Amino acid sequence: xxxxxxxxxxxxxxxxxxxxxxxxxxxxxxxxxxxxxxxxxxxxxxxxxxxxxxxxxxxxxxxxxxxxxxxxxxxxxxxxxxxxxxxxxxxxxxxxxxxxxxxxxxxxxxxxxxxxxxxxxxxxxxxxxxxxxxxxxxxxxxxxxxxxxxxxxxxxxxxxxxxxxxxxxxxxxxxxxxxxxxxxxxxxxxxxxxxxxxxxxxxxxxxxxxxxxxxxxxxxxxxxxxxxxxxxxxxxxxxxxxxxxxxxxxxxxxxxxxxxxxxxxxxxxxxxxxxxxxxxxxxxxxxxxxxxxxxxxxxxxxxxxxxxxxxxxxxx
Amino acid sequence: xxxxxxxxxxxxxxxxxxxxxxxxxxxxxxxxxxxxxxxxxxxxxxxxxxxxxxxxxxxxxxxxxxxxxxxxxxxxxxxxxxxxxxxxxxxxxxxxxxxxxxxxxxxxxxxxxxxxxxxxxxxxxxxxxxxxxxxxxxxxxxxxxxxxxxxxxxxxxxxxxxxxxxxxxxxxxxxxxxxxxxxxxxxxxxxxxxxxxxxxxxxxxxxxxxxxxxxxxxxxxxxxxxxxxxxxxxxxxxxxxxxxxxxxxxxxxxxxxxxxxxxxxxxxxxxxxxxxxxxxxxxxxxxxxxxxxxxxxxxxxxxxxxxxxxxxxxxx
Numbered sequence: 001x002x003x004x005x006x007x008x009x010x011x012x013x014x015x016x017x018x019x020x021x022x023x024x025x026x027x028x029x030x031x032x033x034x035x036x037x038x039x040x041x042x043x044x045x046x047x048x049x050x051x052x053x054x055x056x057x058x059x060x061x062x063x064x065x066x067x068x069x070x071x072x073x074x075x076x077x078x079x080x081x082x083x084x085x086x087x088x089x090x091x092x093x094x095x096x097x098x099x100x101x102x103x104x105x106x107x108x109x110x111x112x113x114x115x116x117x118x119x120x121x122x123x124x125x126x127x128x129x130x131x132x133x134x135x136x137x138x139x140x141x142x143x144x145x146x147x148x149x150x151x152x153x154x155x156x157x158x159x160x161x162x163x164x165x166x167x168x169x170x171x172x173x174x175x176x177x178x179x180x181x182x183x184x185x186x187x188x189x190x191x192x193x194x195x196x197x198x199x200x201x202x203x204x205x206x207x208x209x210x211x212x213x214x215x216x217x218x219x220x221x222x223x224x225x226x227x228x229x230x231x232x233x234x235x236x237x238x239x240x241x242x243x244x245x246x247x248x249x250x251x252x253x254x255x256x257x258x259x260x261x262x263x264x265x266x267x268x269x270x271x272x273x274x275x276x277x278x279x280x281x282x283x284x285x286x287x288x289x290x291x292x293x294x295x296x297x298x299x300x301x302x303x304x305x306x307x308x309x310x311x312x313x314x315x316x
Numbered sequence: 317x318x319x320x321x322x323x324x325x326x327x328x329x330x331x332x333x334x335x336x337x338x339x340x341x342x343x344x345x346x347x348x349x350x351x352x353x354x355x356x357x358x359x360x361x362x363x364x365x366x367x368x369x370x371x372x373x374x375x376x377x378x379x380x381x382x383x384x385x386x387x388x389x390x391x392x393x394x395x396x397x398x399x400x401x402x403x404x405x406x407x408x409x410x411x412x413x414x415x416x417x418x419x420x421x422x423x424x425x426x427x428x429x430x431x432x433x434x435x436x437x438x439x440x441x442x443x444x445x446x447x448x449x450x451x452x453x454x455x456x457x458x459x460x461x462x463x464x465x466x467x468x469x470x471x472x473x474x475x476x477x478x479x480x481x482x483x484x485x486x487x488x489x490x491x492x493x494x495x496x497x498x499x500x501x502x503x504x505x506x507x508x509x510x511x512x513x514x515x516x517x518x519x520x521x522x523x524x525x526x527x528x529x530x531x532x533x534x535x536x537x538x539x540x541x542x543x544x545x546x547x548x549x550x551x552x553x554x555x556x557x558x559x560x561x562x563x564x565x566x567x568x569x570x571x572x573x574x575x576x577x578x579x580x581x582x583x584x585x586x587x588x589x590x591x592x593x594x595x596x597x598x599x600x601x602x603x604x605x606x607x608x609x610x611x612x613x614x615x616x617x618x619x620x621x622x623x624x625x626x627x628x629x630x631x632x
Contacts, residue, residue, distance in 0.1 A: 020435030022401045032438040034402045034455055040356025046453060047440045048406035085338045086350045090364035090451040119336030122348040124363045124451075135406040135440075135451035137362060139350055 028213070029150050030079035030198055031140065042085075043140035043147060045076035051094070051131035055175075062101045064175040065134065066108025072200070073138040074116060074179035075259045079198040081148040081188035082140035084116055084181060089123035092133040102127075105134070116181055145188050148263070153195035153214035153289045158270035160283040163260040165203055166252035167230030174257035184261060187283070191273060196263040202254040203286070204307060207262055207295050214264075217292035220253075222299045226284040227252040250307055253297065264289055344529070345465050346395035346514055347456065358401075359456035359463060361392035367410070367447035371491075378417045380491040381450065382424025388516070389454040390432060390495035391575045395514040397464040397504035398456035400432055400497060405439035408449040418443075421450070432497055461504050464579070469511035469530035473605040474586035479576040479598050481519055482568035483546030490573035500577060503599070507589060512579040518570040519602070520623060523578055523611050530580075533608035536569075538615045542600040543568040566623055569613065580605055 020026070024041070025033040031045035049055055049069045060068075070087055077084045089109060093102045102125075113120050118138070162183050168174040180198070187193060195214055197206045203225070207218050231251040263283075265273065270285070277283060287298075297305045336342070340357070341349040347361035365371055365385045376384075386403055393400045405425060409418045418441075429436050434454070478499050484490040496514070503509060511530055513522045519541070523534050547567040579599075581589065586601070593599060603614075613621045 020402070020433075020437070023435040023437045026435065026437045027439070032402070032404070034435075034437055035356065035358075039457070040351065040358075042351075042356075042358065042455075044402070044404055044438060044453075044455065046404040046406050046438055046451075048408060048442060048449070048451060050408055050442060050444055050446065050449075052446070053442065053444050086336070086348070086360070088348070088360055088362040088453050090362050090453075092364060092366055092449060117336075119339040119342065119350075121336070121339045121342045121350055122360060122362055123343070126364060126366060126369065128366055128369050130366065130368065130447045133364070133366075133408060133449050133451075135362075135364060135449075137360075137404050137406075137453035139358075139360065139455075141355070 025147070025149060030076040031082065033142070033147055041142055043077055043080050043082040043142055044137065045073045045140070046135065046137040047072045047076070048133065048135040050133055057097070057132070059172070060175050062104035063108035063111070065132070066105035067112045068175050069134040069136045070109045070112045070118070070138070071177060071179050072259070073136045074112070074118070074181055075198040075200070077138055077140035078179050078181040078184040079196050079261055080140070081145070081184045081193060081196060082142055083185060084118045084138050084140045086119045086121040086139045087113060088121060088137045090135045091123070092126045092128055092130060094132050095127050095129050097132070116179070143185065143188065148188065148193045148196040150195055150197055150210045150213040153210050153216050153264040154266070155216055155289055155291050157194055157264040157266060157289040158285055159207065159218060159220070159262060159264050159287045159289065160273065161199065161203065161226065161260050161262045161286055163258065163282050164226040164228040165199065165258045165260065166228045166248070166255045168255060168257040171230045174259070177259045179259065180261045187263065191265050191269040194264045194266065196261055199258040199260050199262055200256060202256040203262060204253045204295050205256070210262070210264065211293060211295060214289070217290045218287055218295045219290050220287035220295060220297045222249055222297050222305055224284065224286050225249060225252050226282070226286070231255070253307060341463070341465060346392040347398065349458070349463055357458055359393055359396050359398040359458055360453065361389045361456070362451065362453040363388045363392070364449065364451040366449055373413070376491050378420035379424035379427070381448070382421035383428045384491050385450040385452045386425045386428045386454070387493060387495050388575070389452045390428070390434070390497055391514040391516070393454055393456035394495050394497040394500040395512050395577055396456070397461070397500045397509060397512060398458055399501060400434045400454050400456045402435045402437040402455045403429060404437060404453045406451045407439070408442045408444055408446060410448050411443050411445050413448070425452070432495070459501065459504065464504065464509045464512040466511055466513055466526045466529040469526050469532050469580040469605045470582070471532055471605055471607050473510055473580040473582060474601055475523065475534060475536070475578060475580050475603045475605065476589065476599040477515065477519065477542065477576050477578045477602055479574065480542045480544040481515065481574045481576065482544045482564070482571045484571060484573040484575070487546045490575070493575045495575065496577045503579065507581050507585040510580045510582065512577055515574040515576050515578055516572060518572040519578060520569045520611055521572070526578070526580065527609060527611060530605070533606045534603055534611045535606045536603035536611060536613045538565055538613050538621055540600065540602050541565060541568050542598070542602070547571070569623060
């Protein structure tokens with residue numbers, strides 16, 4: 001069973017699931033699209049958080065856990081430039097944590113839901129002696145401009161990200177991030193977004209999904225990657241690497257759980273966006289879509305830098 | 317924390333969730349209704365199955381577990397007289413069970429999905445060392461006749477059930493039942509269904525939900541309750557009760573996991589339905605909606621019988 005990861009299983013399921021007239025976009029993007037043009041189309045995203053794997057009660061409050069369970073799904077709807085409408089929450093509560101923990105967890109979900117005008121419309125609440133499990137499904141509206149998928153990037157597109165990257169897990173930002181719903185809707189209104197994804201597994205891994213789905217490559221400028229302050233500090237880079245700058249860059253590109261958005265737009269839009277954006281403020285230009293496949297990171301001299309395989313690949 | 321059950325928590329969450337313009341029907345029915353009349357409305361149901369609680373790998377195959385995880389949700393959509401369209405599946409696989417177990421579980425989901433023309437449109441697949449958890453969210457279409465809720469039962473309505481009740485857990489039927497999607501759609505086409513629910517917690521408990529939401533009572537005829545053959549056998553009734561007939565009736569009314577539908581229709585429709593239904597075949601007439609509150613079971617002499625509190629109330 002070694003060497004078999006979740007990504008492989010998901011790929012097999014994708015094949016198994018096949019095509020369906022009611023599902024114009026299925027497994028393989030941030031959210032699915034369900035419905036026909038006559039009956040109305042909706043975005044749907046689903047994610048499960050597991051105690052001891054995605055969170056730990058020693059380092060996260062019940063309220064933060066609930067909040068994050070919804071936030072990761074709102075981030076998926078944001079990545080399609082959709083407007084989240086309703087959430088369905090199935091939970092397994094651990095009996096020994098008691099009712100206050102359970103209520104706090106639901107309060108954390110409700111708080112973020114209210115912030116984004118999302119209705120908690122149903123679900124399933126269980127109590128058991130096992131670990132805490134929170135699964136959230138979010139239904140989102142597609143705006144008049146349509147949904148933005150991973151498959152529309154074109155050679156020559158500029159790639160931007162909506163914030164600084166790296167160190168999210170170490171600094172606890174992964175428990176308190178703001179899903180980029182409003183940012184995505186504004187960008188979608190003003191620019192023609194060719195492709196977009198949320199950065200959950202690290203920019204390298206997630207941009208690679210765009211490349212695969214769009215059948216293109218990407219060239220990132222090492223100098224342009226916006227690094228979060230935390231990855232420049234000793235805390236995160238520690239003694240792993242003598243070359244601290246390279247190490248910080250590796251963190252920014254592969255740490256994951258940033259929950260910023262990476263998106264691709266054409267040259268004219270890119271110029272307008274740069275003109276409209278104050279220096280040192282997001283969105284940040286990070287590179288270009290090129291012919292070929294895969295993501296390369298180039299130093300100032302145009303020489304490719306090498307990074308470890310990025311992201312969360314959990315093996316059996 | 318004693319005395320605090322899941323039903324109480326759900327009641328509190330229901331209050332917390334409040335009203336939302338996008339959610340004409342939220343927590344408290346078999347499925348929620350999401351959307352406005354302009355953008356299109358959908359049914360959504362979500363349920364989570366937990367290893368050691370809802371299933372056990374000693375008594376259920378991976379394929380049965382996957383099948384059931386989808387089936388309980390299809391049953392919820394059926395209870396609203398909807399047509400299921402797409403399913404979203406989040407799973408935590410137990411590492412030690414290996415990849416074949418995981419694939420069988422997904423095959424079980426896919427098999428039933430194909431049977432009902434439901435697309436597996438997305439989800440989240442995890443591997444961990446904890447127990448198996450399967451959470452499914454199903455999106456369903458509302459037919460031209462509208463959705464059937466729990467709140468429309470009226471005094472004088474006849475109550476029917478779509479099949480024989482009791483012994484589902486003991487006989488393993490809970491792992492292999494056919495969700496009554498087709499039956500509900502046909503009934504909905506031919507009769508005006510005032511209220512409907514699926515029988516997951518036992519007829520007594522579930523009919524009580526209809527009574528609460530419709531602000532009515534129900535009087536069941538003990539003689540009319542269609543008992544599954546298994547509850548009439550020694551296997552199920554065992555030595556619990558010297559009066560075997562009463563015990564069998566208790567099983568039929570409270571065992572739960574029948575996943576048949578209970579529905580309420582007016583007098584004229586009830587007569588048409590009885591005329592169209594061969595004797596000893598479902599749907600079976602079981603009683604009437606009356607003024608008041610709660611569910612009573614009357615013997616042939618009209619004397620109320622007493623039963624233990626029914627259904628799955630799990631306490632902290």
